[in-house]
Amino acid sequence: MPRCIFHLDLDTFFVAVERLLDPTLQGKPVIVSPGTARSVVATASYEARKFGVHSAMPFAQARRLCPQAVIVPGNFPAYQKASCAFFHILEAFSPDIEPASLDEAYIDYTNCQELFGPSLSAAGLIQRQVKSELGLDVSIGISTSKAVSKITSDLAKPSGILYVLPGYEAKLLAPLSIRKLMGIGPKSEPRYRAHGIRTIGDLAQLPKTLVTRVFGETGRILQNMARGEDYSPVQRRQSAKSLSHEETFAHDTTDREFLRHALHRLVCELGYRLRRYNLRTQKLCVKVRYADFSLHTRSQSLPRPTNLDGRLFETAVSLLDRLLIRRVRVRLLGFVAQDLAKHDQQLCLPDTPARERLDSLLMAADKLRSRYGYSIVQWASLLRREAE
Ligand SMILES: [Mg+2]
Incomplete structure (x- = not known):
């Protein structure tokens, strides 16, 4: 076929x-x-x-x-x-x-x-x-x-x-200018014209060996196209394997509350991105770069895939607590969602009524954000801290 x-x-x-x-x-x-x-x-x-x-x-x-x-x-x-x-x-x-x-x-x-x-x-x-x-x-x-x-x-x-x-590809292309071929631009066109090649048909009917000798490998590929012979596959877009957010602080810090708050912000931004791309994550990673530039990470798989801020944050904050055992100041905090899967590929299990209320709240917030920008809706806890 x-x-x-x-x-x-x-x-x-x-x-x-x-x-x-x-x-x-x-x-x-x-x-x-x-x-x-x-x-x-x-x-x-x-x-x-x-x-x-x-x-x-x-x-x-x-x-x-x-x-x-x-x-x-x-x-x-x-x-x-x-x-x-x-x-x-x-x-x-x-x-x-x-x-x-x-x-x-x-x-x-x-x-x-x-x-x-x-x-x-x-x-x-x-x-x-x-x-x-x-x-x-x-x-x-x-x-x-x-x-x-x-x-x-x-x-x-x-x-x-x-x-x-x-079967009619070459016929359709033949009368068209050589410029219509992908790969022939204002620089290469004169070279082909100098050899009397004005239309795609002109290129198609030349002997293959001649085209290769004069125009090299590129010429050969172009001639195949001119004859309607192009077997290059449609290459599927590689979907993202992970999404991440990170923040380098203006001042290195050991303030746990500050770091938790920053993590919450990163988690919410990433959750929003996951939901916009219709993705869920099954593995989270928190990374910390200390003032001495050493990088430490902790990751954990989730019992089930999610893209909801609350669930992401629960795991993220426990990872952060496991990371903050040193009394060294932190310079950068990052949050990564790994093992991404399309939303509809995953089985959706029923949740507790409280969770469902929260989820629908999040969906409503996302709708507003997609119209007016991300910062139009924020968790009160994030705003309180910023006001302090
Ligand atoms: Mg267009």
Whole structure:
């Protein structure tokens, strides 16, 4: 069975997110750039591209080409949030996802057709879901390889889906400029042009031995791509094995209350991160660096995986107590969550009513934090200490 590889690319991603934040930007030429004399264009809306503005162009030049454009400085946390939501949608369609950037991904859909139907209808489903849940447009290229799908999604823009029938890859690519091939940029293009290679088809039909002799190993790989022969696998994102937080104190200290309080803060921050990534931990580690720079750690497995502040702190504080047997001042305190597992892979056992009340309180706090920032909700015990 031929492979079925999707390349998905959100259309003018930064601009699209900016327009969600400020709908008055709709329909206007928009340039995302710090807007300083030496800065470059991060991305430009289609309206600005009509004037010749494109990504990576010096801002001053873009300004000259399109003086009426609205300049926005960029909002990275908002882009990141949208990106996470995008990948979250994709995760439901295939376990084999390779992120290529914040707004680009490859999916190996070959073995998923039984679940979500033929590739074209799945692509339609993804497109509609991304639009309805995130308000963003995504273009999707589908073919038997990553290289071809990457080019195809570009041809499908804006917000299109393009499917290349197996066996027709080279035909589709042939008339396109050599620049469309991944790996051929403004520096290498003239070398190929000097040999009369203008289109992908030109490269495809040259004898292999000649290409290897003139352009080396890179040329050979590019020629394979030009012929639609790319067998590189979709490489699944390595999920984190552990998450950690640490703090180096302004002054070395032996104050136990101070250290417990600092640990509580680290635990809460890490708990929040675990819950946001939908992860639980099964092993905790507390580390202490003393004023003499020696590093000491204690770790402990948990009876069951968790991501709840209270449970994390119970174990963490007992580890800290076991560490603080020396009367040496502490310079750094760290907290590590190890043996991470996705939330839904774990059996969820019922808990005591008091615990459940606490958990739902935590969930409500997380909701507020995801909207207004982490520090909007804090445990009173943490605030009291800070006020002292
Ligand atoms: Mg994009």
